[in-house]
Structure formats: structure tokens, C-alpha cells
Amino acid sequence: MGNLLELNGVSKFFGGLHAVEGIDLTLEEGGFLGLIGPNGAGKSTLLNVIAGYYPATSGKTFFKGQDITDWPNWKRARAGLARTYQSNRLLPTRTVAHHIQLAIQAAKNPSVGAAVRQAFRPYRDPTDEAVAALAPFGMEELLLEEAEALPHGHQRLLGIAMTVAACPVRPGLLLLDEPVTGMNDVEIEFTLDAVRRLRADGFTVIIVEHNMRALMRSVERVYVLDVGKKLAEGTPAEIASNPKVIDAYLGSALQGEET
Amino acid sequence: MSKIWDALTGVRAETRTIEVAPIGSPRSSAELPRLKRRHPDWPYMLLVVAVVVLLPFITDNEYYATVLILCGLWSFHAVGQTVLLGGSGELNLAYGAVFGVGAYMAANLLGFDWPFGLVLILAGLAGGLITAAFGFPLLKTRGLFYAVMTMAVGLLAAKIFIEWTAVTGGSVGLPVPMVDLSFIPLLGDVNPGRLSIAYLVWALVLLGLVFAQRLLASPFGLILRGIGGDEPLVAALGYRAGHYRLLALSLTGVYAGIAGVLFAVNIGYVTNGPFSFWTAFTVIIMVIVGGRESVWGSVIAASFLTALPEVLRSVQSYRMIVYAMVLYIVVVIRANKVAGGIEH
Numbered sequence: 001m002g003n004l005l006e007l008n009g010v011s012k013f014f015g016g017l018h019a020v021e022g023i024d025l026t027l028e029e030g031g032f033l034g035l036i037g038p039n040g041a042g043k044s045t046l047l048n049v050i051a052g053y054y055p056a057t058s059g060k061t062f063f064k065g066q067d068i069t070d071w072p073n074w075k076r077a078r079a080g081l082a083r084t085y086q087s088n089r090l091l092p093t094r095t096v097a098h099h100i101q102l103a104i105q106a107a108k109n110p111s112v113g114a115a116v117r118q119a120f121r122p123y124r125d126p127t128d129e130a131v132a133a134l135a136p137f138g139m140e141e142l143l144l145e146e147a148e149a150l151p152h153g154h155q156r157l158l159g160i161a162m163t164v165a166a167c168p169v170r171p172g173l174l175l176l177d178e179p180v181t182g183m184n185d186v187e188i189e190f191t192l193d194a195v196r197r198l199r200a201d202g203f204t205v206i207i208v209e210h211n212m213r214a215l216m217r218s219v220e221r222v223y224v225l226d227v228g229k230k231l232a233e234g235t236p237a238e239i240a241s242n243p244k245v246i247d248a249y250l251g252s253a254l255q256g257e258e259t
Numbered sequence: 260m261s262k263i264w265d266a267l268t269g270v271r272a273e274t275r276t277i278e279v280a281p282i283g284s285p286r287s288s289a290e291l292p293r294l295k296r297r298h299p300d301w302p303y304m305l306l307v308v309a310v311v312v313l314l315p316f317i318t319d320n321e322y323y324a325t326v327l328i329l330c331g332l333w334s335f336h337a338v339g340q341t342v343l344l345g346g347s348g349e350l351n352l353a354y355g356a357v358f359g360v361g362a363y364m365a366a367n368l369l370g371f372d373w374p375f376g377l378v379l380i381l382a383g384l385a386g387g388l389i390t391a392a393f394g395f396p397l398l399k400t401r402g403l404f405y406a407v408m409t410m411a412v413g414l415l416a417a418k419i420f421i422e423w424t425a426v427t428g429g430s431v432g433l434p435v436p437m438v439d440l441s442f443i444p445l446l447g448d449v450n451p452g453r454l455s456i457a458y459l460v461w462a463l464v465l466l467g468l469v470f471a472q473r474l475l476a477s478p479f480g481l482i483l484r485g486i487g488g489d490e491p492l493v494a495a496l497g498y499r500a501g502h503y504r505l506l507a508l509s510l511t512g513v514y515a516g517i518a519g520v521l522f523a524v525n526i527g528y529v530t531n532g533p534f535s536f537w538t539a540f541t542v543i544i545m546v547i548v549g550g551r552e553s554v555w556g557s558v559i560a561a562s563f564l565t566a567l568p569e570v571l572r573s574v575q576s577y578r579m580i581v582y583a584m585v586l587y588i589v590v591v592i593r594a595n596k597v598a599g600g601i602e603h
Contacts, residue, residue, distance in 0.1 A: 051495065077497035091488035102485050105478045106496040112479070112503055119477030138282065149277045157282065166496040183282075190283035 002065065004029040004204050005050070005173055010059030012042075012049050019045040021228045023059070027204060029171050034215045034236070035208045037225035038249050043208045044086055046225065047175050050206070051083040052076040063173070078110065082167040083175035086208075088155040092148035096139065096158060099147060100130040103165035133165040136194055153187045156180070160194070170202030177208050188214050212250065216240060224249065300472070303555050304465065311461045315445075315454055324453035326569050328525055330562040331460035332518060336538070337545040337557035338467045339514025344543065345475060345552040346483035346507045350406040352539045353393065356416030357386045357512045359534025361519020363426060366433040366529050375438045379520050386516020391509040398501045401490070413536040420531040432530030435523045456525050463521065464558065467514060472554045474510075483507055484552070548589050560589075 007025040011018070020042040027033055035043050048054045050061065052073035061069045068076055090099060104126065105115065127143065134140040137157040147155065156179060163174065176195070180188045192214060199205060209215040216222070216236040224231040224239060226248045232239060239245050314327060336358075343351055361382040368378045393412045400408055420427050427433065440455035474480055485493040486500045494500045523529050545564055549556030567585060571578045 053491065053495070072494075073491070074494045074497050074499050077495055083495060085492075089489065089492050091485060091492070094484070094488065098481060098485070101478070101481055102493065103496055105482065106498060110497040110499070112499070112506055115477065115479035115482055115503070116474065116506070119473040119479055138284075142279065145277055145279075151279055153282045154279060162496070168497065187282040 002029065003027065003062070004031070004064060004171060005206075006062040007050070008060040008062070010046075010049060010061060011057045012045050012054055013057045018228050020049065020225075023225075023230060025223060025230075027173075027206065029204055030199070031204050032199060032218065032220045033206045034219035034222045035206055035225065036210075036212070036215065036222060036239075036249065037231070040227075041225040041249075042228040043225055044177055045228075047083065047177050047206070047208055050173075051081055051175055053083075064171075074110070077106070077166065078168060080167055080169040080172040081175070082163040082172055082203075084156075084159045084163050084177055084179060086177040086181075088152065088159060090147040090155060090158060093146055095143065096134070096145055096147065096150070097127075097130055097143045099158060099162050100133050100143075100165060101126055103162040104129050104133060106166040107168040134161055136164075136197060137161045138190070153183050153191075156183070157191065157194075160191075164198060164203070167203075172203050174198060174203045174205045176205065178210065179207065180209065180211055180214055192218050300469075300555070303558075307461060307465065307558075311457060314457070321453050324457050326566060327457045328453060328460050330565045331457065331464050332522055332525065333542070333545060333561040333565045334464045334558040335460065335467055335514065335518050335521065336542040337549065337561040338464065338471050338554055339511050339518065340539075340542045340546050341549075341551070341554050341557045342471050342474060342514070343507045343511045344546045345554070346480060346487060347504050348484075348487035348551070349402075349504065349508070350409065350539075350543060351390070351508055351511050352406055352410035352536045353390070353412040353416065354409075354511060354515050354542060355534045355536050355538035356413045356420075357390055357515035358519045358522070358538055359416065359420055359529075359531065360389060361386055361516035362523040362529045362534070363420070363433070363519070364516070365520040365523035366428075366435045367426060369436045369438060369524075375440075375524075379517060382516040382520045383513045384516070386519070387509045387513040390512025390515070391505060394505050394508040394512075397508075398504060410536055413539065417531065417535050420534055427531065428529075430531060432528055434528050435526070437527070438524050456521075460521055460525070463517065467517075468554055468558060475552070475554065479503070479506075544586070548586065 003026045005025070005027040007023050010020065010023045010025075012020040023046060035046065037043050045054065049056050052068075052071055052075070056069060059069075060067060063076070063079060063081060066079075068079065068081075071079075108114070130143060131140040134143070137160065139154060139157060139161065142150065142154065147158065150158065160176070160179060167174075174195075179195070180191050183191065188211065195205060195207070195218070207215065207219065216239075219236060221233070222236055222239040223233045224242075224245050231248055232242050232245050234242070240250070311327065314323060317323075336354075340351065340354065343349055364382045364385060365378055368381070369375065393409075397405055397408045421429055423429075424431075440459060443455045443458050445454060445458070475483075482493065482498055483503050486498070486503055490500050522533070542561075545561040546557050548564065549558070549560030564586070568578060568582055571581050574581055
């Protein structure tokens with residue numbers, strides 16, 4: 001299979017701050033890549049550049065063989081780049097149903113014309129589609145709850161459910177920014193299971209995560225960033241024993257967990 | 260009382276917490292929630308029609324018909340502004356200027372003996388197009404900056420209205436020819452005069468209201484409200500937020516243009532006074548009192564706030580004080596909704 005995503009020398013500078021510099025990265029379709037590094041290494045910035053939230057300062061981005069460097073975020077989303085946020089970024093006073101309907105409509109037809117035309121067609125209860133979109137995350141009973149009333153874990157899952165439901169094409173690339181932050185072990189296991197099922201549904205996944213135990217068990221490949229640059233890349237086992245990575249980031253934490 | 264205190268001190272009256280089964284636990288077999296339909300509209304519709312139609316049977320004093328027309332005009336404004344304010348939550352302070360364009364079009368085109376229906380449609384189109392034209396470059400701005408930019412457009416237009424005397428009559432103004440409204444069927448043997456205009460205005464209010472309501476309850480409304488909440492979040496799902504924001508803004512322009520014609524026909528003479536951004540402010544106050552997202556709320560609030568000073572004529576010099584106090588209390592208590600929510 002060909003490369004789904006390819007970054008050639010991608011950099012993002014904020015004024016004098018070189019948040020991400022000269023990143024070369026390739027990811028084949030179906031892959032599962034973990035992006036790790038110390039705080040401030042540029043992981044979220046890189047994810048934001050891939051999603052089109054920030055334009056890259058230099059370098060080229062290719063998705064499914066197309067040069068998408070100059071594409072804005074909405075255009076990338078339509079091509080199958082789906083991202084979640086590091087914080088629980090939702091519409092606080094809106095219901096879960098509102099969020100999911102937004103996502104479903106985006107996958108069907110995001111144009112303003114389509115949205116307006118439906119105002120003058122007979123009303124159809126969209127619950128079935130919404131339930132189908134929420135079921136993989138076990139949230140279909142929460143349809144009518146407001147987002148801000150949900151517990152933290154459910155808010156994170158809603159973010160993922162929304163992103164997935166809005167993705168109109170397969171293969172898609174799912175960019176998960178610390179999806180299991182603040183979750184307990186059972187919740188982490190559930191979430192990672194859901195992500196694995198999404199891979200079977202045609203998603204290639206890039207995951208940024210600080211929870212090393214959860215990450216190293218799941219991903220196929222790890223990409224390590226440090227101060228905006230690539231430090232190492234390899235299988236989880238290679239990375240866990242890489243002296244440079246242990247020195248810069250992992251420290252003795254991982255070894256401690258293995259005992 | 261505690262609710263008012265909470266609102267004043269910024270404490271949310273109710274912070275709802277819900278009981279949720281933990282993630283990963285087996286699901287209960289409880290029935291899934293179904294989305295709630297909107298509240299039915301017909302009681303409100305019936306009430307409006309009843310008041311307007313029955314008025315001549317209660318009194319033949321033209322003063323009441325005039326109050327009814329004013330309530331209708333402000334309701335129409337408020338319904339139009341709800342599309343924007345209840346959607347993307349943005350303020351169009353150039354609203355008064357576009358309103359003026361509609362009124363001046365009416366004065367001029369009716370003077371050329373153009374048919375009334377055509378003028379109404381043209382004014383709506385012109386209002387929408389003009390608003391789209393100045394709105395397009397504003398898409399780069401958001402929130403307060405956006406509001407200030409629309410206000411600049413409004414101030415510019417106010418200057419044009421004074422200076423371009425050939426079209427506007429400047430500060431002297433223009434007369435508006437009488438319009439033959441005999442095509443409007445009146446119930447019973449009554450003096451047509453103001454009543455045909457009241458019927459016309461309220462018919463258009465109901466039409467504009469159904470349109471706004473369907474739009475806000477449709478995917479368009481969902482997306483627009485999403486954009487108002489968090490534009491980048493919604494854009495990341497694949498929506499071009501700018502298209503949605505521009506259409507919502509332009510629709511307020513369509514309402515403004517039509518309102519201008521109705522205003523001109525009602526008053527019979529247009530001067531530049533009412534076309535300042537104070538009109539926009541007044542409309543925005545009405546929309547906020549009615550609950551930003553409730554179209555019926557806008558109509559109720561606009562009618563209430565228009566009729567209130569008339570009712571308060573009995574307290575004479577304390578009129579505006581009482582008015583301001585009522586307004587203040589209503590805003591504090593009714594933070595979000597008065598009637599008929601559009602939320603599913």
C-alpha cells in the first residue's frame with residue numbers, strides 16, 4: 001500500500017520560536033503511529049499543522065498522493081483528515097445529539113446549499129444515525145445530555161465520536177491528541193479498544209499520548225520529537241531501549257513500570 | 260430572588276450534573292431517548308391572527324391599529340436579526356443602514372409607479388446583496404471587531420443618506436406615494452385606512468417567522484450555532500464557516516430591505532433619522548430580551564417593548580424610568596428563552 005501521509009521538511013515557526021522544524025514523516029495506509037516527546041516538543045503543533053489548523057511555515061504535506069500544503073482545515077477534513085483536540089473542545093450548552101448531527105451532516109454534504117435545502121423538506125428524526133455513530137463509544141443513551149454535563153471521559157469520547165462521524169471517506173487519517181488523558185485504566189482500555197475497531201473501519205491513526213504504558217502496547221511505530229525535531233523513530237521495543245529517547249524523555253519511568 | 264442574585268453575581272443558577280454509567284460498563288436496556296420535537300407553533304399563530312383580525316371589532320380607534328403596525332414592524336426586524344444573533348451570534352450594526360436602503364427604494368420606485376409587490380421583492384434582494392457585499396470582507400473578523408466593522412459601514416451609510424440628496428432628499432426627506440392596498444381582504448365592514456397596513460405587516464411577520472424558524476431548526480441552523488460556539492471546531496469537521504456566516508448576515512439584509520419598504524409605506528414620508536445604528540441596537544435588545552435563539556421570543560419581546568411605552572403613558576414623566584427598569588429586570592430574569600425554543 002502507498003503512503004497515506006507524507007511530510008517533507010515541514011516546519012512551523014511562531015515568530016522566533018521554532019515549534020516544529022524539518023520534520024520528515026511517512027505513514028502508510030492502515031498504520032498506527034504514536035507521536036511522543038517531552039512537554040513542548042511540538043507534538044500538538046505538528047498535529048495542528050497536519051490537520052491544517054496552522055499553515056506550515058515551510059515544507060510540503062502530501063495526503064493520498066496529493067499536495068495539500070496550502071489546503072485549509074475544512075478542505076482537509078473533507079479529504080479524510082480527522083482530528084480531535086487535546087482539551088475537551090465541545091459546544092458546552094449543546095446536546096450530544098447536536099454535536100453528532102453536526103458531524104453526520106458534515107459527512108453527508110457540508111455545503112451551505114445542502115444545509116439550507118433541508119430546511120424546507122419534511123422533518124425527519126435523525127436519531128437512528130446519531131445512535132449508530134455513538135454506539136461504538138457506548139454513548140447512545142446520552143443523546144439528550146448537554147456536553148458540559150458529561151463526565152470528563154465521556155466528553156473525550158464524544159470528541160472522537162464526532163470526528164469519526166464527520167469523516168466522509170475511507171481511508172481516513174485519525175489524529176488523536178492525548179485521547180486518554182485523565183481516564184482511569186478501564187476507560188483507557190475501552191477507548192483504545194474503540195480506536196482499534198476504528199482501524200478495522202478504514203482509519204489510519206496518529207496518536208499523541210503521554211501515557212506510555214497505554215501507547216506502547218497499542219501502536220506499531222513510534223516517532224519521538226524533542227524541541228521540535230525528530231529524535232528517533234522505530235517500533236515500540238526499539239524506542240523503549242533507545243538510549244537517546246530514555247535520556248530525553250522516558251527516563252526511568254518506563255523501566256520502573258516494567259518491573 | 261436568588262435567581263436574580265445569581266445572574267447579577269455571575270453565579271450560574273443551576274449547574275447540572277448527571278449520573279452516567281461508567282465507560283465500558285454493560286449498557287442498560289432502557290429505551291433510547293428520542294429527540295424532542297419543537298413546541299407546536301399554532302397557538303402563537305392563532306393568537307397573533309386573532310388579535311390582528313379582531314382588532315376592528317373591538318375598537319375603531321386608529322391609534323390601536325398604529326400601535327399594532329409598530330409592533331409588527333419591530334417584530335419583523337427582530338425576527339430577521341434572530342437569524343444572525345440566534346445563529347452565529349454575531350451583531351449586524353449596519354442593519355439600520357440597509358433598512359434605510361429599503362425605505363429609500365420604496366420612496367423612489369413607488370414614485371415611478373412601480374408595482375408594490377415588485378418593490379417589496381427588489382428591496383429584499385437589494386438589502387441581501389448590499390449586505391453580502393460589505394459582509395464578505397468582514398469574514399476575517401469575529402466577535403466585537405466584526406460588530407465594530409458593521410457599525411463603521413452603518414456610519415458611512417448614514418453620511419451618504421444625508422449627502423446624496425437626489426436620491427434620499429437629504430435631511431429634508433422624501434414623501435412616499437400612497438400604495439393601493441385594496442387587494443387585502445378585510446374582515447367585516449370596517450374603515451380600511453391603517454388596518455390594511457396592519458394586516459400586510461403581520462402577514463409578512465408570520466411569513467418571515469416561519470422562514471427563520473425552519474432555517475434555524477434545519478442543519479443550517481445547527482451548523483450556524485456550532486460556528487457561533489466554536490468556529491475552528493466546526494470548520495475542522497469540513498464546513499466552510501465563512502459561507503454560513505455570510506449567508507446568515509445577508510439574510511438579515513433581506514429582512515432589513517423588506518422592513519424598509521413596510522416602514523416607508525406605513526409612515527408616508529422618509530427622513531434619514533431612523534436609519535442610524537440605534538435601530539440596530541434597539542432590535543438587538545429585543546432579540547436578547549426574547550431569548551437569542553427563540554424566534555417567537557423575538558416577536559413577543561418586540562411587541563412587548565414597543566407597546567410598553569404606549570401603555571405607560573398613564574405614568575407620564577416616569578415613563579422611561581419604568582421602561583428601563585422593566586427592561587433591566589426582564590433581561591436579568593429571562594437569560595435565554597421566552598417562548599418556543601428552536602432547540603430539538
